[in-house]
Amino acid sequence: MVKVYSEVLDDYVEVPRPVRKVVSLDPASTETIFMLGHGDKVIATDAFSYRPEEARRLPKIGSYTHVKEEFLEENKPDVIFTTMGAQKELTKVLIKKGYTVYPMPVATSVGKILDNVIVVGEVIGEYEKARELYQSLLLKVLKNLSTSANVKVYVEFDLGGPITPGFPTHVSDAIRIAGGRNVFDDRHEAYFEPDPKEVLRKNPDVVVYEPKRLTEYEKERFAKSLRSRGLDFLLNKRVFFTKGDFLAHQGPSFILEAIPWLRSIFSS
Structure with missing residues (x-):
């Protein structure tokens, strides 16, 4: 087990190593996990996770406000990604029931999207590819950075x-x-x-x-x-x-x- 700090919870979340089974109820996290080469570990997602195309074929077990708990009970994921805002109450319920939940902060800037790549990499234990993805995305931002805003x-x-x-x-x-x-x-x-x-x-x-x-x-x-x-x-x-x-x-x-x-x- 490793302890990963959660900005949202202002506490540490204990995540097993290695992470073998992931449920992602956050479309951004789903996409990131696949881009880090760990899509095979995602066993289910929310209804809105369809990036990349492979994610469409995964079981859809939830939305912003609910999740099929029987699926969680049967498959016992190592970690569940949620997102704050609409899933705030759902996150509390899942934590109270004993699941390992990592709530992702809502992106208030492009920089936060970049930071969340590092966070997802830390949670699933994929450090090197997370760093590489972060840097490639940063370069894309810089390539499209305009000096004017007219x-x-x-x-x-x-x-x-x-x-x-x-x-x-x-x-x-x-x-x-x-x-x-x-x-x-x-x-x-x-x-x-x-x-x-x-x-x-x-x-x-x-x-x-x-x-x-x-x-x-x-x-x-x-x-x-x-x-x-x-x-x-x-x-x-x-x-x-x-x-x-x-x-x-x-x-x-x-x-x-x-x-x-x-x-x-x-x-x-």
Whole structure:
């Protein structure tokens, strides 16, 4: 057994060595474990872990708020990765029932995504590959680092309603890295429903919309939503759509794919 410090718990989590069976209820951790070459140890994931493609084929035993405890009882994982925020209560329940749980902090910056790679590597005992992955991701960030931030950007997620990121988010940080400036970078909230009057006043240059899943219907629905809120002026701006769960994702592929994409649309 080794003791791994948890920033979230402000305590040490005892993890067996070697780690043979992992349950990951955190999509970012799932992706990281596979990228570290230990995907064969993941025996189950949450419903939203589909990166990389191999993760799609694993048993799906939970979501943000629940997990199939009979699976855990039967398979006895060495460690369960969770994420804070929506899984805060679930994490408490699993710990109380005696499972070895390592809760991952929500990424409030791109730097936190990098740090979480090191953390996952420490938990599963893969130090060298974690260091290598960290450095390759850091180089990707530096390659896409812009010295200017002149493009005003408005980002909207479809989360059952219009939601936009504020200052303490990996999305707002990535926008700045890529040469933009989130128009709500002055807000202390991580994610919130924007006031249409504020969007109008801030007058962004670029609009980025992330649907749950990109279709022509979703594009039209977004346009209708803007019109209903008196924001149809945004349709005359440069509007870009993501494929869904693209900017929201907090795993390594956010750095490998989303940041270069942001850089490309800001410089186009």
